[in-house]
Amino acid sequence: MLYKIAADVVVLIHFLWILFLIFGVFIGKKYRIIKTFHITGLGFAVIMQIFGWYCPLTYLELWLRKKHDPSLSYTGSFIIHYAEKLIYVELSPLVIFILTLILVSVSAYFYLKKER
Template identity: 40%
Template structure:
């Protein structure tokens, strides 16, 4: 039971990490120190997609599922709704390149906005 709950929690964390990779730059507009957490997370997200690396969260989740005696995902809420968001069917390398480019584009635009704000504040001083 513990391993299944831990695996489900890890899937939820994985989804939140993906959302942070995509949108964390926007949060950093409000809380500037968050930039130092978001930049490496965004770089990791781009690298995982572009180079097709296996995310360690996926490996840990699979380990926990096996330890729980599960051969695959069950029909619970997390498995039914969240896992298809993280692991969509038909994911190809071309799609992964596109996702990596999307993450990179979003974050470049957000950090250009950060730079513009920083420059405006600096000029006002």
């Protein structure tokens, strides 16, 4: 049971991380340390997708799920798995990569935009 709880906590942290990558630019414009962390996270996300790697949190969640009950484990990407499970949307790795590049572009725009 402890492994299941730990895996669920990792899922929550993973969702929060993704939300930070999406919305972190709004906090990052105000705080330099957040901006640095946000840009680093976006860069890491792009690199992982280019090389076909999964987030370390995905590997941790899968390991914990296998320890609790191997039948609860899934294969592939965290985002693909939960998008299909929660909102019934089928996403390919290419779509996720394109969305990530759009997110990076929008973040770059906000970071580079001069205040009037």
